[in-house]
Amino acid sequence: QKEVEQNSGPLSVPEGAIASLNCTYSDRVSQSFFWYRQYSGKSPELIMSIYSNGDKEDGRFTAQLNKASQYVSLLIRDSQPSDSATYLCAASKTSYDKVIFGPGTSLSVIP
Amino acid sequence: EPEVTQTPSHQVTQMGQEVILRCVPISNHLYFYWYRQILGQKVEFLVSFYNNEISEKSEIFDDQFSVERPDGSNFTLKIRSTKLEDSAMYFCASNRDPTNSPLHFGNGTRLTVT
Numbered sequence A: 001q002k003e004v005e006q007n008s009g010p011l012s013v014p015e016g017a018i019a020s021l022n023c024t025y026s027d028r029v030s031q032s033f034f035w036y037r038q039y040s041g042k043s044p045e046l047i048m049s050i051y052s053n054g055d056k057e058d059g060r061f062t063a064q065l066n067k068a069s070q071y072v073s074l075l076i077r078d079s080q081p082s083d084s085a086t087y088l089c090a091a092s093k094t095s096y097d098k099v100i101f102g103p104g105t106s107l108s109v110i111p
Numbered sequence B: 001e002p003e004v005t006q007t008p009s010h011q012v013t014q015m016g017q018e019v020i021l022r023c024v025p026i027s028n029h030l031y032f033y034w035y036r037q038i039l040g041q042k043v044e045f046l047v048s049f050y051n052n053e054i055s056e057k058s059e060i061f062d063d064q065f066s067v068e069r070p071d072g073s074n075f076t077l078k079i080r081s082t083k084l085e086d087s088a089m090y091f092c093a094s095n096r097d098p099t100n101s102p103l104h105f106g107n108g109t110r111l112t113v114t
Helices: none
Strands: A003-004 A011-014 A019-025 A033-039 A045-050 A056-058 A061-066 A072-076 A085-092 A105-110 B005-007 B010-013 B019-024 B030-036 B044-050 B053-056 B063-067 B075-079 B088-095 B109-113
Touching: A003 A085, A011 A019, A019 A033, A019 A085, A019 A105, A019 B109, A033 A061, A033 A072, A045 A061, A045 A105, A056 B088, A072 A085, B005 B088, B010 B019, B019 B030, B019 B088, B019 B109, B044 B063, B075 B088
Parallel strands: A011 A105, B010 B109
Antiparallel strands: A003 A019, A019 A072, A033 A045, A033 A085, A056 A061, A061 A072, A085 A105, B005 B019, B019 B075, B030 B044, B030 B088, B044 B053, B063 B075, B088 B109
């Protein structure tokens, strides 16, 4: 069973700090990677997608992919209390394959 | 912005009963999915659907489950004889072209089997 792994947390950071979320995946042929945010009782909401090695920035969010290490990360700069949620890392082998989700990391941003 | 719509938001049923969860994907989307999330656990893939047939299904998606696109707008998940362990949040998702559009999720249906 191919897996996506994340530290469950909770990860606590003070408001304004950088939150760093990490994810590893076991299927070496995975090509597409996603970060979703999920508030309690709500559906996953896409934050970032990344398909090639390196960094991808979108506003306060930066996704990093290292396929050699099978590692994906998400950095949230200037963390806000509204960023408090569970962050789900997800991967798929190809664009047409199912997306597999990790267990999520709970982030708490302390005012 | 177009949304994936799911109904009902909460469904309570007795063990052994059949339930149908309904979804209206975004209108120009061609690929449809069901995922579920048991409380406190991860989001799990159930089934993908394209061109009026199942593309892929997980081990969870056994003979108790079926999907259907009965018309041009609805996409349904049927559970024939519900079990207590079917209690979960069920999410419908869709995308237009998996090569360049990630999944768009509906708000989910919370299924409670008593």
